[in-house]
Amino acid sequence: MDIWNERHVTVVVSGGIASYKALLVIRQLMKRGATVRVAMTAHATEFVTPLTFQTLTGQPVVVDEFTTSDPHHVVHVALADWTETLVMVPATANLIAKVANGLADDAATTTILATTAPKFVIPAMNSHMYANPATQRNLDQLTTDGLHVMAPATGLLAEGYAGRGRLPEPAEIVAWLTDQLIQLTPALPLSGQNVLVTAGGTREAIDPVRYISNRSSGKMGYAVAQAAREMGATVTLISTPTHLPVPAGVQMVTVNSAAELLTAVSARFSTTDLLVMAAAVSDYRPVNAADEKIKKPANHANLTIELTETPDILKTLAPQKTTQYVVGFAAETQHLLANAQRKLTSKKVDLLVANDVSKAGVGFNGDTNQVTLLRPGQDSVKTPLQSKLAVARTILETVVADQAWRH
Template sequence: MSIWQDRHVTVVVSGGIASYKAIYLIRQLMKQGATVRVAMTPHAAEFVTPLTFQTLTQQPVVCDEFTLQDPQHVVHVELADWTDSLIVVPATANIIAKMAVGLADDAATTTILATTAPKYVVPAMNSHMYANPATQRNLAQLTADGMHVLTPATGMLAEGYAGQGRLPEPDVIYDWLTQQHLLQATDLPLHGKRVLVTAGGTREMLDPVRYISNRSSGKMGYAVARVARELGAKVTLISTPTALTKPAGVTYTEVTSAADLAKAVKADFEETDLLVMAAAVSDFKPTHAVDQKIKKQPGQTGLTLELAETEDILKTLAPLKTHQFVVGFAAETQHLIENAEKKLAAKKLDMLVANDVSKPGVGFNGDTNQVTLLTPNSTPMTTNLLSKTEIAQTILKAAIERGV
């Protein structure tokens, strides 16, 4: 379950060229289960219409303090009392100044002043306005008052030149907001737990330019890391090089080979409560890697490689287990359950996640997966074809139910 599930979020939109980006942040919050209401300054309504936000949120938009939809409630007080989290995005220099001195002269600022819930401020303005001592004093005052302030990005501004003051992208804002909430939450199912996740396909070098690897994209492991973080865990992600964005709020370690991965996992294993070995580890490596690129030779008809087995990381960890709950993965193309049950027993795993990667939409590179969860002395449970985020939620829920 997302930390945003069933949360009441008020987004205060002030008037700036970046006002439209609030739409994308609101959509992301709603996808994670939040109910969102919007309050707008009069200047914000010049950039994005209230109807846009009302249509998106399916909630009334507060623009005018003197419009009484419910005569029994004062508009800004009712919205403030409803709010679990308040986000000002974009926060212009003007609204920041008003917040710093407690000025409330419209529906948006009266709502802010009446709200006792945690407040999050995302500044966006011209770089000179941001650097102005008055703005910096005001931001320092907001921080002193207990508000959370995100540093603006550096990039191209509406004025046509680059500088600090640009609104961060909605994904960046969402990750920051989520991390801020996780730092405050103590009632999440993995709060206080250390989760170690591995991801990606290891690479075994043949020469400086070639390697043996597999088709793993790392998406499954990254999804597990993100979901574990959202469930309150302190997460370490050990990953091979991928094209994926590193999850926010997660400790990240990059490795290349199976030996590198084994070393990194062993270094963190003692302090780990839950290990999810989602990485696709190469089973073999060249017996001898060479320092120079292997060149074709005149008359050559082929090349013979001598391979040796890599370390079986899960099997090595089995004798070291004390309190750890260990989850392994098995990508199979035939005899799924039979092969998975053998691996579950041989490696003394607490859970095995098996999938038939010969099926369409399952396994490597895609955004979906279908898995079978196996645990000792239990009937295997097979999921439907789901997104990898939903599969990650299923895996972690099962681990939690078994005492992690």
Template sequence: MSGACKLLTNKRITVYVTGGIAVYKAADLVRKLIKAGADVKVAMTASAQEFVTPLTFQVLSKHDVSTDTFNEREAQFVNHIHLADWTELAIVAPATANVIAKMANGIADDFVSTALLATTAPKLIVPAMNQHMLENPATVRNLASLKEYGYEVMEPATGFLAEGYEGKGRMPEPDQIVEAAQHFLVQQTKDLPLKGKSVIITAGGTKERIDPVRFITNDSSGKMGYSLAKAARNLGAQVTLISTTNQLPIPFGVAFVPVQSAAEMEKAVFAKFNDSDIVIMAAAVSDYRPKTEAAYKIKKTNEDLTLILEKTTDILARLGKEKKHQFLIGFAAETNDVETYAKDKLARKNANMIVANDVSQANAGFNKDTNEVIIYQPQLDPIHISVRSKDAVAEEILHAAINTLNL
């Protein structure tokens, strides 16, 4: 089971659904929370029921849906208080301007607002409304009040609105909300092994320019680095992800630094290195770059083209030389003699750990959703991690580091 699922396993979550066109996304959100292991109950406003019926959420959640303050189904409980006490995390999604105003000002005039007022559990608010409503000074003030109360407020997405034009105010996708919930719970949890630790992770294949339209690169997708970033975040770390790719969603709660070349990556890594506790060089960094970069597109001629390449800085080796307290993890993507090359790299680069894999295998390596790796550390037996999702591999790598560090 992944660390993300562990955060939500058996967690009692109430999703409060209020009236807006984005209600259709709330059904998928409930499904994804349940898939992540949570026990989910739903409460709806009257307006929300105009878009989706309570039966939809009842079937998904396997719980009755709360809609009426005065519908006391069980005589021994006051329903809205009972739900508030049951809840370990409240998610208001979509959160309309109306319910945000009620929460900010303590108004309780229906089941949802009454139960929320009685809820002492952490609250994640997911605003969704027209951009002009979002930017209204009253809404801005109300959202600021919720943040002051300690509620987590997600930033609305920008895109095509129901009114027919582009703008800010869309409800984020359910996957993003689940990630935000995980991150919020991490912030609320004090005993995570990487709490207070700073982790740098690099991802993707660097690009070395030949001219304005061509470059030298490799097949790395960055997926392993992004999985490591999510896993480190879920274990409590403050994570900086230095990445060459813009094709993957940035993990919620992770500081993101975009780079392209090996030189840019080196600069970004060392800007954070002194304050870091763990550095994971998961990126596939180019070993060579063109000695000169053409200012204009190189035109085709009848002659062969010769490129003169020069070495790039070996970032991992420099980190190994300059590290003090940092725990340094490198990767070795090989196509043959994996153990020999990995052990050699571990010694030459002065790393604390090398994660090696055979990228020629069908279920491992570049552009795959799964991986199979062997972890090498000085004076320790290798750890073989069989084929599984990159998210699961990332967790195993970090737990191996935590065990070595005795965290």
């Protein structure tokens, strides 16, 4: 279950060139199940019309607290009471100053003052305005008062030069908001659990410029790490190098080879509650990696590289298990269930996630997946073809529901 699902979110939009990005933030929150209402300052309406926000959200937009057809309806109080999460985006220096000093001279600021919901501030302004001691003093006051402030980005500003004060990208804002909300929500399914996730394809060096690897992009492991964090866990992600963004709130450890991965996992296994081995570990490595780049011989002779098996990480960890719940993965191209069942037994895992990577839309590099979940002594469960994040949530929901999860 997404933490934003069915949540009442009020977005306060103040006047700045970044006001249009509030639309993109709202759209992402709505896609995750939130119901969003908008309060705008008068200056904000000069950049984006209230009708735009109203059309996007399907909700009335509050600009003037004195415009109401119900004499018993106090606009800002009604909105404040309805709100479960309040986000100020973009928050200009003017709005920040008003909120820090308790001023309430329009519908937006009176709503902010009246609500008891958690408040999140996303500043956006010129770099000199942001660095001004008055603004910094006001931001410190907001933090002291219990509001949550996101640091602005550094980049090209509307004035044509680069500086600190730029509004972060909408995806970054939503990721930050999500992690902040998780920290404020103690009763999540994986709250208090330490989750260790591995991701990506290991790299076994042939020489300083070449290596043996596989087609894994790391997307499934990163999705599991994100889903575990969204479910309240303390998450460590051990990954080979990828171009994927690290999920908000997740601790990142980078490795290359299977041996490095084994060392990193082993060092953390005793303090882990749940291990999800989503990494695609190379089965073989060169016996001897060359110290210098291997050059083509003058006679164009074939090159032979002697390979040896890499360590079997799951088999190494199995004897060390005490209360840990271990999830393994099996990427197959034939005899999916038979091969997966053998791996479930031989690796001594609590849950095995198997997929047929020969099928379209399944497995490496794509954004979707379809898996079969196997547990000892239970019928297998096949998921539909869906996003890797949805698959990750199904995997973790299965873990939480499993009778073996009792520590």
